[in-house]
Amino acid sequence: MFDRHTSQNIFALISKFLGALYSNWxxxxxxxxxxxxxxxxxxxxxxxxxxxxxGIEDGHWINFLNAFSVFLRSQDNLIISMNVKCPKKTNRWVxxxxxxxxxxxxxxxxxxxxxxxxxEMLPSDEWWVVTFSVSPVIDTINVTLALLQKRxxxxxxxEDHIHALIEALxxxxxxxxxxxxxxxxxxVAFHSMRVHxxxxxxxxxxxxxxxxxxxxxxxxxxxxxVVRQITVYAMILVDGLDGVKAERDGANRGLEQxxxxxxxxxxxxxxxxxxxxxxxxxxxxxxxKHWKIDNIDGIEADHRDLLKAYNAEETQREIIDKxxxxxxxxxxxxxxxxRFHQLQSFCxxxxxVFANTTSVESDFSILKWExxxxxxxxxxxxxxxxxxxxxxxxxxxxxx
Numbered sequence: 001m002f003d004r005h006t007s008q009n010i011f012a013l014i015s016k017f018l019g020a021l022y023s024n025w026x027x028x029x030x031x032x033x034x035x036x037x038x039x040x041x042x043x044x045x046x047x048x049x050x051x052x053x054x055g056i057e058d059g060h061w062i063n064f065l066n067a068f069s070v071f072l073r074s075q076d077n078l079i080i081s082m083n084v085k086c087p088k089k090t091n092r093w094v095x096x097x098x099x100x101x102x103x104x105x106x107x108x109x110x111x112x113x114x115x116x117x118x119x120e121m122l123p124s125d126e127w128w129v130v131t132f133s134v135s136p137v138i139d140t141i142n143v144t145l146a147l148l149q150k151r152x153x154x155x156x157x158x159e160d161h162i163h164a165l166i167e168a169l170x171x172x173x174x175x176x177x178x179x180x181x182x183x184x185x186x187x188v189a190f191h192s193m194r195v196h197x198x199x200x201x202x203x204x205x206x207x208x209x210x211x212x213x214x215x216x217x218x219x220x221x222x223x224x225x226v227v228r229q230i231t232v233y234a235m236i237l238v239d240g241l242d243g244v245k246a247e248r249d250g251a252n253r254g255l256e257q258x259x260x261x262x263x264x265x266x267x268x269x270x271x272x273x274x275x276x277x278x279x280x281x282x283x284x285x286x287x288x289k290h291w292k293i294d295n296i297d298g299i300e301a302d303h304r305d306l307l308k309a310y311n312a313e314e315t316q317r318e319i320i321d322k323x324x325x326x327x328x329x330x331x332x333x334x335x336x337x338x339r340f341h342q343l344q345s346f347c348x349x350x351x352x353v354f355a356n357t358t359s360v361e362s363d364f365s366i367l368k369w370e371x372x373x374x375x376x377x378x379x380x381x382x383x384x385x386x387x388x389x390x391x392x393x394x395x396x397x398x399x400x
Contacts, residue, residue, distance in 0.1 A: 028290050030283055030349030041158050041244065042148045045165075048240035049141055053096075053134070056233050061130050064123065065089065069099060071114075071121050078113050082106060097142045100135040107210050125214040126226045132211035133204055133230045137237070140168050154351045156259040156325055166241050173234040174199035188228055190235035200227045262347040263332040264340075265323045267303060268310040275303050280346075287346070298342030306340055 018025045053062050072078065072086035079085045084106075087098045103110065107128075114122045123131075144165040148158060169175075178194050187194040204227075205212045218226065260279050261267055267275065280299060288296060309316050319335045329351050333344050 030287060030346070041162070042145055044244045045141070045145065045148075045162075045241065048237065048244065049138075052233055052237040052240060055236060056130060056134075056229055057126075061127060061134075061229075064127060065099070065131070068103075068121065068123060071118065072110065075113070075117070078109075082109055097135070097138045100131060100138060103131055104135060104208075104210075125217045126222055128214040129204060129211060129218070129226050130230060132207040132214070133200075134233070136172065136207070137169065137234070140172070141165065154259070154262065154329060156262070159259055160325055162241065162244055166238055169234065169238050169241070173203060173231070175235060175238060188231040188235075190232055191239060193235045193238070195231045195235065197227055197231075200231050203230070260350050262329065262351045263323060263325065263327065264306065264310075264320050264336055265327075265332065266325065267306060267343070267347075268320060270303075272300075272304055272307060276300065279350075283346075283350070287349075295342055299346045302340040302343030306336070306343065309336075309339075 056062065066089050069086055069089045073088065084102075087095060087102050089095060089099050111122070144161050147153075147161050150157075173195055175193050175195050178189060178192050186197050188197065188200075201215075204215050215223065215226070260282075261270065270279070280296075284296065310320060311317070316336070323332045323335065329348065333347075336344075
């Protein structure tokens, strides 16, 4: 439990524990995000990003990026003179962002030193143009990956972050949907997308004078080649991200339909008949195995009462309208506290909060803290007593 895969080990431990308590516990789950890796959505994005980057210049760009990093990290004189060491390239794409930022920030010093000491390691202008152009893409993706690690993120919020990322990259490169098969010489096309060459040139120039100067030093053939490489990279990346799905089916394939609405602000937008057809009915057979018929009828009654309260009670309507899809589940339902209990319980099962690395290790950090190297012989009863004492205030606040 005390290694770099803490979250996976904790996940496996809890699964075995629940299996010992009640072998059919999985069947009671209403909504499920994945039956595989517990950071599935971020993992899917990571695969798409890696594949897209490896496709640039048939892998030459990413390979040289790694080689240049290894070279710079071995140059003690350069490190001393700059008072900073080149970041290490790892499989974590947040580190790639730091590495690209380092290259851009120390461009002149790196060029001068490499030209004098190891001219064969000097990056080409084409490589620098790609580096400058890809850097803002990786920064944007890293922001999304950080958002996906929030402690109480719901499926719908993950979908929203993915869509926002696609929109940001589409806007960054001015990607258009083809209106006809005739794209013209001024466009680069991929599948149903196309980008005007001038938009990519503008993107390169937006990265600053160093990027612009590197591009202008290229001959016409090299300019066309590098523009095409950047354009195809952007469209392949967007196309891959469009296939990332947060919610999975029984065969662990991405579901085509969106995650069901689970917040009051979403539910009040649905007519009751639509709620029954699109939200409750797909799960009715499943929950009927474990819920009493009165509880299922209560879900329907609660939704009707929610619509009635929203339309008739101005204060309640104003409170509900303040919350958006970005609102945490508990915070959104607190606005209708002590009401609609069956509907809230049902929606809580659909929400499916992801147990990602950050949240799991945070929740179980108390175990490492209390049972440290000097207290490894602590009995389970004593450890349980510590847990209960620390959680007493929280337990007292829970609604019975």
